[in-house]
Amino acid sequence: MAKQSKTAISPTREQDYPAWYQEVIKASDMAENSPVRGCMVIKPWGYAIWENIMQQMDVLFKETGVKNAYFPLFIPLSYLEKEAEHVEGFAKECAVVTHHRLEPDGKGGLKPAGELAEPLIVRPTSETIIGESMARWTTSYRDLPLLLNQWANVVRWEMRTRMFLRTSEFLWQEGHTAHATAREAKERTMQMLDVYTKFVQECLAMPVIRGRKTVAERFPGADDTTCIEAMMQDKRALQAGTSHFLGQNFAKSSEIKFQNEEGQEAYAWTTSWGTSTRMIGGIIMVHSDDDGLVLPPRIAPAHAVIMPILKKGDDNREVMESARGLKDVLEGKLYHGRKINIEIDDRDTGGARGWDWVKKGVPVRIELGPRDIEQNMVSVARRDQAVNEKQSINREEFISEFTNILDNIQDTLFNRAIAFRKENTFEIDDKKAFYKIYQKARGYKNGAFVMAHWCGSQDCESTIKDHLSVTIRCIPFDSPVEEGSCICCGNSSSRRVLFAKAY
């Protein structure tokens, strides 16, 4: 018997975390690199996760009154120029379209011709072009609030890319709202952060810390940026969603004005909020193990796979019929608002078949052979448990318990992630200890979330960033007011902030 490595994925997380991450994506067949630099091809197994994210978040958005729309991929260069901070934030990473036609170059190839009068940028985000529409759609306070969202792709010409976490083109959702009052806009900012929190924690089983960005980490053009931050297994932080209060900055640059109840002309107050395919990178890094992807049942493309145990001979029909029967019964149910999806894999590849599904992260693996059928049992393995750990369950009992099993896996993953974060989050007041914890932070084994006091000065923030590549991920909403001294300069501070290395 050819002995394989003990883990399905090599290297392991401990051996080489970034390489492990790439391997999980490859082994699960989620995505691959494309011929275009920095861009990825999302394969069906990966895209199905995104579809599930879209479907479930879309429902949550609509419950708050948001409507979907679609705005152009191309934005006139002059639009981006309207908001000064916004320009500064995005100019460096914009792709620019300068021509609209190709002609034979005389050497058998093609060359761009027909230069555009005004270059178009490929949207890195859509505040400016949506602002243009909002300005025209908003004349009276009765037109407000205007609550829009679009599901789209955006392009940011990144220097360094990683699949799902940072690619030159990525898929996201961007919400844009306009309101009559600052208070209402601020409430909307928080409301959408609540939606993100609920979705990420309940559906992706990723615990998050909610908070406010420092001025240095704010969205360009925002008055206030709030975020949810999650801990990956290498103890780095991943921003899983952001929601911005844009004040009147974009309203002024895009002329989003309306007549208020007193008949006076006023600028609207706007917000924007987004989440992206980056969340899939988060799912990978929060839950997966050295045997590959682990998917929370609520976003898994398939909830379970049935692997019929077939023998060469003529008695397989009964097994296949039994498998199909089980699939039909289970698929007649709903789980967390989504129709249950069961795969049947009847390939005759021996044990490799099971490992394929382990690597793909399917939550439940069901083996069904003649012996099971005879005894009216099914053999069940769960992705949140050891690979060889399987139990025989009465078929009817399994069917009636199936959604509970899925819930149980979902809860296990969430609780595990919470426990992991707790183990690796520290309150530190001593500067030496703070430096020590990050100076040795290389790879998977070290690093941490640190709650430490910060005086509020940008100098201290950037000093720490320079020394340790550690940044303030957020000022958590729930960090209590308490007296302390800044971890960097020692000046007085009234609350702790969250420090971590960031993705």
Added chain:
RNA sequence: CGGGGCGUAGCGCAGCCUGGUAGCGCGCCUGCUUUGGGAGCAGGAUGUCGGAGGUUCGAAUCCUCUCGCCCCGACCA
């Protein structure tokens, strides 16, 4: 964009230093055996050695350029 590493079959790699147009493991195909499990035996298919130039009688191998990937840094809502 700076420093480092790497591109050879679907995947993982050897061969390169010391040029003679490719090999191993896994996977894949066929047959037999096996079967609650990353199977065994036998046979088989698959590569313009990332790309373009150059040196040479001859280049995966040497030289130049180029594209891409990975890591560190810079940078990044």
